[in-house]
Amino acid sequence: MASYVTTKHSPLFPILMIVILLITLFPIYWIVVTSLKTPVENILPVPTLYPHKFTLDNYQKVLLGGSLRNLFNSIFVTAVSTLLSLAIGFLAAYALVRHKFPLKFNVVFLVWIIIVKMLPPVVLAVPLYEMFSKMHLINNLWGLVVVFQVYTLPYCIWMLFGFLKTLPLEYEEAADIDGASRLQIVRLVVFPLVQTGVVATAIFSIIVAWDEFLFSMLFIRSPELQTLPLAIVGYIGEFETLWGQLMAISVLAIIPIIIFVRFVYREMASAYSLGLK
Amino acid sequence: MKSIGKTRGKTLFFWSILLPALIVMLWLTVYPMITVFLTSFQNYNYISGRRRWIGLGNYRNILTDQVFLTSFKNTIVYCFSTTFLEVFLGTALALVFYGNFRGKSIFTILLILPMMLSTMVVSSVWKTLFHYDIGLLNTILSQIGLSRVGWLIDPKMALWSLVLVDVWQWTPFAFIVMQAGLSSIPQEVFEASVVDGATYRQRLFRITLPILRDQILLLCLLRTIDTFKIFSKVFALTGGGPGNATETTSFFVYREAFQYFNLGRSSAASMITLVAVVLMSIFYLRKMLNPREA
Structure with missing residues (x-):
């Protein structure tokens, strides 16, 4: 009686589960198998479901073509921009939770954060491009680190604000007595208490930064400074797409991010429970 | 204890820790938005750097431009159909997969994989699957005796192919959000209704869905916000084509600015987008800032 629906006991239940998993996972499977096929096998009129002639050539070509460089660029930009956002976002979120700024500034700031989160980033692209050109931040990985704050900072402030809001005041008062x-309180009392929240924020910020394409495309010119999403598009852009290599570099872009999957699962399940938003 | 000096020190402390974020936000978002606002009333030649005030000219120009109107329509169609499909499918799945069953956590973890992939990775694999001649989808269609579909090259189909990709990638998200909401409803609620003799339909429409109303709204908002921005998928999969069939507002702003250098028009389109976003967000803002009210 405790069960809400009865479908679970019907033989259809496992079948439905398998169908859903197939639909979900097939394209990912396809990335991997395509990357392991020869160029000839990849353009057969009837695609083969698994590599009939297994090869690692695509990986070799992609790696020799400089994709390790792209991987490094992506990791660098993602890591540094996330750390920066976490640092300044944490302080700002704490200030917004614990201090009432005049003129309803707390609300104004948070509303602006949400609007920026919702705004298509391309809207900011022209003025940012002009500003960054003057400051020699175009075609520069540090420029990307800075411009990524447009995505990661509102994200971090918003998430950390949520975590800090739930923190009882008593610990800080005790430390004060x-x-x-004040700085010691933030560093030694508040930060350890929301550590898991900070980790969660970091991981979601990493996923956002890892995915970024628009500003990377507009701000980076030299191939050796390209991040992975740019390199991937480079492989599509040719007149003739080399599917095997395209998928090999995609695999390269998947691996570093997919290690967080268990974590994302736990976070999402708790973040979206009713009443806990 | 609380002297004036201490209060002032406290105020100073909070201002100083807010300052870095404040500066970054002013520099990277507020100032650019003001520039865009001003430019939207100007004829701005990027090459010569000359600016000329033309009042509402850009807006008039854009709002009668068929390409802009198409791009706006496409964005709305894309945004609402993906959101509807994802929320509908996600809710349905959450209802079917309610409660504990064998392999639940591994099942859910596997479902999370698509949404963790970069948009560019997702776009590339769907580009192979959608390929007219060698793509798997058309191969399957032709082998079961149906005619091939121009997934990305048929103007009537292309936008729906983009919808399909988003639905594939983000339905699991809707599923997890709804599952989390559903599992936080106390079992007793359902048990009581069963005792009272409620049928499955009654339980669904009178109890479960009303309880989950806020959860569903939140989910709709999260997906609308995200899909409204669509840019990379269009860039990688269709380039806005065929014709203008998949041109979206983000893509329009990008093209006007970085391909045609019509910065005035691009800014006006940006401002219209901003207004649309703010209108969409009013409800969201109220909800987020006043959780008590819910």
């Missing part, structure tokens, strides 16, 4: 300075 014990004579800790």
Whole structure:
């Protein structure tokens, strides 16, 4: 009786589960098998479901073609921009939770954060491009680190604000009575208490930064500074797409991010439970 | 204890830790938005750097431009149909897969994989699957005796192919959000209704869905916000084509600015987008800032 629906006991239940998994996972399977096929096998009029002639050539070509460089660029930009956002976002979120700024500034700031989160980033592209050109931040990985703040900072402030809001005031008051300075309180009391929240924020920010395409495309010219999404598009852009290599570099872009999957699962399940938003 | 000096020190402290984020936001978002706002009333030649005020000229120009109107329509169609399909399918799946069953966590983890992939990775694999001659989808269609579909090259089909990709990638997200909502409803609620003799339909429409109303709205908003921005998928899969069949507002703004250098028009289109976003977000903002009210 505890069960809400009865479909679970019907033989259709496992079948439905398998069908859903097939639909979900097939394209991912296809990325992997395509990357392991020879160029000839990849343009057969009737595609083969698994590599009849297994090859690692695509990986070799992609790696020799400089994709390790792209991988490094992506990791660098993602890591540094996330760290930067976490640092300044954490401080800002704490200030917004614990201090009432005049003129309803807290609300104004948060509303602006949400609007930026919702805004298509291309809207900001022209003025940012002009500004960054003057500051020699175009075609520069540090320029990307800075411009990624448009995505990651609102994200981090918003998420950390949510975590910090749930924190009871007592710990900080106790530390204050014990004579800790404000900075010590933030560093030694508040930060450890929301550590899991910070990790969660970091991972979601990493996923956002890893995916970024628009500003990377507009701001980066030299092939050796390209991030992975740019390199991937480079493989599509040719007159004749080399499907095997395209999929090999895609695999390269998947691996570093997919290690977080268990974590994302746990976070999402708890973040979206009713009443816990 | 609380001297004036201490209060002032406190205020100073909070301002100083807010300052870095404030500066970054002013520099990277507020200032550019003001520039875009001003440029939208100007005829701005990027090459010569000359700006000339033309009042509402750009807006008049854009709002009568068939390409812009098409791109706006496409964005709305894309945004609402993906959101509807994802929320509908996600809710249905969450209802079917309610409760505990063998392999639940591994099942859910596998479902998360698509949404963790970069848009560019997703676009490339669908580009192979959609390929007219050698793509798997058309091969299957022709082998079961149906005619091939121009997934990305048929103007009537292309936008729906983009919808399909988004639905594939993000329905699992809707599923997980709804599952989380559903599992936080106490079992007793359902048990009581069963005792009272409610049928499955009654339970669904009178109890479960009303309880989940806010969850469904939140989910709709999250997906609308995200799909409204669509740019990379269009860039990689169709380039806005065939014709203007998959041109979206983001793509329009991008093209006007970085291909035709019509910065005035591009800015006007940006402002229209901003207004649309703010209108869409009013409800969201109210909800997010006043959780009590819910």
